[in-house]
Amino acid sequence: MPNVYGVPGIVEREGMDLESDDMRAYETFVSDLEARGVDVSGVERRLRGQKIETPSWGYGNSGTRFKVFPQPGVPRDPFEKFEDAAEVHRLTGVSPTVAIHIPWDRVEDYAELKEHARSLGMGIGAVNPNLFQDEEYKLGSVCNPDANVRRKATDHLLECVEVAREVGSDIVSLWLADGTNYPGQDFFIERRNRMLECLSETYAAMPEHMRLLVEYKFYEPAFYHTDLADWGAALGVCRRLGERAHVLVDLGHHAQGVNVEHIVALLLDEGRLGGFHFNNRKYGDDDLIVGSVNPFELFLIYAELVEAEEETEHPIAYMIDQSHNIEPKIEAMILSVMNLQEAYAKALLIDRDALRKARREGDVLAAHRVMLDAYNTDVRPLCAKAREDLGASPDPISSFRSSGYAEKASRERLEGSQAGWG
Numbered sequence: 001m002p003n004v005y006g007v008p009g010i011v012e013r014e015g016m017d018l019e020s021d022d023m024r025a026y027e028t029f030v031s032d033l034e035a036r037g038v039d040v041s042g043v044e045r046r047l048r049g050q051k052i053e054t055p056s057w058g059y060g061n062s063g064t065r066f067k068v069f070p071q072p073g074v075p076r077d078p079f080e081k082f083e084d085a086a087e088v089h090r091l092t093g094v095s096p097t098v099a100i101h102i103p104w105d106r107v108e109d110y111a112e113l114k115e116h117a118r119s120l121g122m123g124i125g126a127v128n129p130n131l132f133q134d135e136e137y138k139l140g141s142v143c144n145p146d147a148n149v150r151r152k153a154t155d156h157l158l159e160c161v162e163v164a165r166e167v168g169s170d171i172v173s174l175w176l177a178d179g180t181n182y183p184g185q186d187f188f189i190e191r192r193n194r195m196l197e198c199l200s201e202t203y204a205a206m207p208e209h210m211r212l213l214v215e216y217k218f219y220e221p222a223f224y225h226t227d228l229a230d231w232g233a234a235l236g237v238c239r240r241l242g243e244r245a246h247v248l249v250d251l252g253h254h255a256q257g258v259n260v261e262h263i264v265a266l267l268l269d270e271g272r273l274g275g276f277h278f279n280n281r282k283y284g285d286d287d288l289i290v291g292s293v294n295p296f297e298l299f300l301i302y303a304e305l306v307e308a309e310e311e312t313e314h315p316i317a318y319m320i321d322q323s324h325n326i327e328p329k330i331e332a333m334i335l336s337v338m339n340l341q342e343a344y345a346k347a348l349l350i351d352r353d354a355l356r357k358a359r360r361e362g363d364v365l366a367a368h369r370v371m372l373d374a375y376n377t378d379v380r381p382l383c384a385k386a387r388e389d390l391g392a393s394p395d396p397i398s399s400f401r402s403s404g405y406a407e408k409a410s411r412e413r414l415e416g417s418q419a420g421w422g
């Protein structure tokens with residue numbers, strides 16, 4: 001069984017001092033890395049500085065269009081969502097903020113929600129408008145042919161700017177479900193201009209410190225065309241809006257086979273990478289646990305991010321966007337955060353000098369093997385140590401399971417209705 005630092009091959013024996021065994025395993029691991037020329041304390045420092053925002057909606061019930069399977073103990077309101085998120089942060093040490101979605105997280109008094117978050121050691125992160133669940137949005141929101149509907153959509157965006165201001169957030173994170181289902185249904189360019197008009201009004205209302213993140217997605221819910229289908233369309237809109245409009249990359253929003261790490265590099269180079277919605281997919285926008293299906297892609301994305309880390313002017317918002325349909329939600333979130341810690345740790349181990357040399361010499365295989373060496377390193381001891389240094393848990397899932405939190409929530413959250421997409 002792996003020990004708490006995740007080092008495999010060390011068997012727990014009766015009467016053994018597990019802690020010092022863990023420590024010995026960790027020290028061996030560190031000296032191996034140092035022999036490879038890795039600045040281990042530098043890597044650990046950067047791991048401790050990693051920040052990952054979790055989404056309020058990932059703690060509520062969700063499902064497919066076929067069925068929602070409710071889970072016991074699911075939060076009934078935004079306040080309880082923050083309690084679950086605080087548990088994720090307590091155990092991982094790197095997820096102190098939560099993204100909110102309006103109206104799913106609409107409350108009477110945002111100062112109260114902010115204070116509740118603060119009392120849990122948490123903060124409110126990106127504010128996500130919802131322009132896809134009202135009857136009026138059948139033909140779109142900010143692209144809708146009807147000016148009254150566009151007014152309603154813009155007013156909602158302005159409301160979200162106000163909410164962000166009230167909760168002390170500096171991000172409004174926008175995804176549009178706008179698109180058409182049939183060829184001929186509407187004018188592409190007119191729709192774009194309608195969108196630009198509404199977003200310009202929103203952008204103008206944002207205070208100086210606030211950024212607008214613009215998220216693209218190639219299809220769904222529209223099936224013929226989507227108004228912001230890809231990073232190019234999103235980038236074009238951001239350029240038209242201004243310096244504080246940046247593109248958000250959701251890992252589940254591309255066609256099969258698209259090279260997401262290349263998109264990340266291009267947006268970094270343009271100075272317009274605003275943030276991520278991390279998740280994983282097999283087929284469509286599956287919103288599965290980060291790194292569960294394609295951990296190598298995640299590592300390659302982090303490789304690009306680490307390369308550019310020092311040059312990026314604005315902070316990149318690292319956020320998770322997942323829906324947990326059958327998996328326990330808090331555990332799924334913890335595992336997602338851990339997988340992000342591991343992807344980052346592996347990317348930090350890439351031997352940049354060796355990579356540069358191989359690239360200069362045109363040694364294709366040597367360059368590729370540098371990446372594999374980093375990717376194949378078992379970084380679990382490093383991540384466990386970083387979490388422990390942050391006062392979190394070296395082994396978060398086991399700690400969560402033995403904490404009794406899930407059982408307590410199931411016992412206590414009986415009355416009322418559970419939170420979901422509605």
Ligand code: PSV
Nearest residue numbers: 057128175215250277285321
């Ligand atoms: C759309 O699929 C999306 O990725 C957007 O970020 C939404 O805000 C979120 O999912 C809702 O679950």
Ligand code: MN
Nearest residue numbers: 215250277321
């Ligand atoms: Mn998303």
